[in-house]
Amino acid sequence: MAEKMDWRRARLRSMQDLTEDIRLFEIEPAGEFVAPTPGSHINVAVQIGERPDVRSYSIVGPCHDGVYRIAVKLLPDTRGGSRYMWSLAPGAQLTISTPGNHFELGLGRPEYLLLAGGIGITPIYTMALALAQKGARFRLYYACRRRQDLALADHLQEQIGDRLHVFVDEEGARVDLAAEIANLAPGGELYVCGPIGLLEAAKRTWHQSGRPMDQLRFETFGNSGRFASQPFRVRIPRLGREVEVPQNQSMLDALEAAGIDMIFDCRRGECGLCALDIVEADGIVDHRDVFFSDEEKAENRKLCTCVSRMAGGTITVDTADRAA
């Protein structure tokens, strides 16, 4: 289900650092407050250098008080949305959308498994609170790299007690996904939000368990890969063009900025419309989309330019342009 999202003015009421690089923003919308459902996000108009752009952030908590809360992790080496958000001061005027939901929480399932990696906790946190309030059966597995990276964990502990299971990578703790999925009641659902590695592991394990794929729900942020974002070069022999993709810009944005005509829709690696044919890649293609299957990604014949990139080096691609 897709809902219509309207833009409106809003004001940044306050901020609070949840960790050294995760900041909670409290945003008061002007006009009518549209209540979010668990899994919702709002879009925020951001400024990336000279360029206006839009970022989606999951809503944190039920927001019963008419204030939207989002949490933004400062990612200095990505596309610049988080840097913009972190540059804001209380009282800042913002333009935001009403909530949309690509990650809706199904109701009435016999059991739920929630899996969050890092900043992926934001929608999962909201789901956990909603499920606890309903008295639903659920478990939340929250993985992150270092203990000091845990955001919202104390509050979660208070609210959901021993249904919260924390796994700190640096301390050698790993979620045994296969075992947890095996323990899930038939008809139960798994909700995943986190980096692409976690998501792919969850998809594979879920698939191997033989459970219906529609009962694995996930949301992508489209900006996490197996490799850190680096600048790379795109060569398009058909057009005789070479385009540099800076570290803080997507390949799609860089191609568009260079005047290459592109077709796209979701911009988060789901729809596959922006995919281009790979002619040659002299390095590693970091597939960050959820459109291509594992097999297709391994074949390296195409890439989703909205999210995927090269881990450095040069990629030679072909576009849809044809001489008239």
Place this chain on the structure above:
Amino acid sequence: MTDAKSFPLNAWYAAAWSHEIEHRLEARTICDKDVVLFRRSDGQVSALEDACWHRLLPLSMGRLQGDEVVCGYHGLVFNAAGRCTYMPAQKTINPSACVRAYPALEKHRLVWIWPGDPALADPAKVPDFHWNDGTEWVGEGGTFYNLQCDYRLVIDNLMDLTHETYVHAGSIGDEAITSSPFDVTHTDTTATVTRWMIGIEPPPFWAKQLGRPGHVDRWQIIYFQAPSIVVGDVGVALTGTGAPQGDRSQGVNGAFLAAITPASEKSCHYFWNFVRTFRTDDEQLTREINKAHVNDGRGVYDQDHVVLESQQKAIDKNPRLPFYNLNIDAGALWARRMIDRMLEREQGNSAHVPSEAAE
């Protein structure tokens, strides 16, 4: 985002008779929402948003494949939870691809759906419509689908039966209705209009059902449950046999049942039945009573149908003309008050369509 509506969304509404929903796709419009209904192989009913996620073609134009709906345009498949399980020409499925699944259940021989917030859809909130179960009370019933009037006009109609005297003269209408006093009471969610007519000549319909000579005491006890259920406990008993005191053994008792479901602001589906506790094995009588209500334009409800649609047309042509209310409208006004309160709770303080004023 929340446009003010004249109907609450957080309520169970009748969408179909149970027997109408089989293992095939059936479209309905409920509260301005297009819904496709079907019965799954486990016997349960599913209700999905009737528009494909991809290009919005009504899914009801597609087909069922097992318990999944195949869009008739590009073959996307949605399961009973509304999640996409197949997309053409790709190996994966876009994770955000789904259509809305409406809470649906069956009770009292009807399929009910909840068009509002699914988190609030409590099965215990299905209106009491047990008279329609086909057990103690017997009747066939039917539906006026897409009746061209605001659903509240039907409620007005049923909450004040003085109209029987004028609309249904010759069957159930009687001057005694207009001259007998009535009593109106209410709770937070219900309103009840009670009228007793003591020692009257029975009108033709009731004289025939009673089949005994003499004056009767006639009762009409009309019970409204917000937002749109009306049940009328009606009947006659020989005068002096104690019916007003509770002994109806020397009489005949029926009940008119109405589950009125808004289709749009100006149209509705009127699920009706007339059930009875007398001669319950007499199937011919069941058919006759049904025909007395709806019969190619000649039944009692056919007469109401004409009045209600004409009334809506007149309202549309006289947009500034308010309704004037008479003392006979007390039951209807309490019913509308309950609806207004539901709307206020649901839509907050944002203006909803006020029911007393001009439409």
